[in-house]
């Protein structure tokens with residue numbers, strides 16, 4: 001499939017997850033079967049672009065193309081500037097975040113809250129598309145099914161977005177009000193897919209090859225986006241790809257192979273963050289990876305006390321090396337076992353200031 005004129009290797013996407021999908025993690029997923037990955041959201045606040053956090057988020061060194069950057073904000077002009085800024089730094093696709101249930105900042109909600117103000121959402125879309133068009137950079141949109149159960153306007157917004165020049169829409173099958181609670185529903189995604197000509201991506205609670213096949217079939221979506229189930233287990237992409245292609249399960253991953261992948265990811269992770277931040281931010285990735293393993297919880301507690309890259313990498317290597325002697329294969333995926341949304345790694349805000357955003361709940365006519 002393509003996003004605009006840009007071809008992808010397959011239709012299995014890594015979901016953008018702030019604090020998780022940094023460049024090393026995206027690379028890891030792409031290496032293990034993901035056809036596309038979107039960066040963590042980058043704020044539209046110009047004064048934060050030079051901050052260490054934002055510049056790490058905008059790091060694409062050696063990244064497998066296409067490079068897609070998600071931007072978040074509530075002011076059309078600032079969003080257009082953020083798009084142009086990221087294009088200058090290598091972005092080939094710009095994704096607009098209307099999917100993240102971020103906190104209120106400066107009295108205005110960002111992310112999925114924009115779905116409650118359709119004119120503002122459309123003004124942002126139009127401004128970003130206009131900024132990207134001269135560079136031939138496709139603009140995509142990630143949204144939820146709506147603001148709340150009774151106001152599921154994904155279809156209205158998706159149609160308007162397509163008319164405004166959006167090249168692909170991703171729908172997470174929850175409302176903003178739901179946060180990460182309850183279950184994703186796929187009827188709204190199916191309705192969006194049926195109405196649009198551009199590619200539509202289904203997202204939410206896809207955590208196994210069977211679920212992937214079911215969601216594809218039910219929604220008719222062009223692609224799937226997977227978030228939490230890839231945490232600590234990015235080889236889920238190759239497992240799903242194989243199952244979709246053959247109807248058969250890929251043989252379970254040898255522990256020795258997973259050990260090697262994890263260690264390589266850690267080295268890449270340290271190279272982006274350095275020792276102090278690297279050791280701390282790697283803990284969550286290690287914790288996710290070992291959570292389903294015998295002795296994983298106790299290991300995680302001990303590993304969290306380590307302060308150097310050398311100690312951390314040795315501990316992970318030893319733990320998995322000893323495990324490999326007793327258990328040849330990594331445990332299979334138990335559907336529904338993906339990590340819960342973890343507030344400690346979730347975005348606390350979209351870091352967006354509010355210029356003149358009018359936050360009244362104005363609606364477009366369908």
Ligand SMILES: Cc1cc2nc3c(=O)[nH]c(=O)nc-3n(C[C@H](O)[C@H](O)[C@H](O)COP(=O)(O)O)c2cc1C
Pocket residue numbers: 015016017018019020040041070097098099100142172203204205206225226227228229341342345346347
């Ligand atoms: C830790 C975390 C951070 C997230 N950050 C973002 C983000 O920056 N932008 C965004 O559009 N969605 C964000 N999301 C939502 C995911 O992209 C995805 O829509 C959601 O997790 C549902 O997919 P899943 O059930 O496969 O995890 C985040 C989710 C998690 C768990």
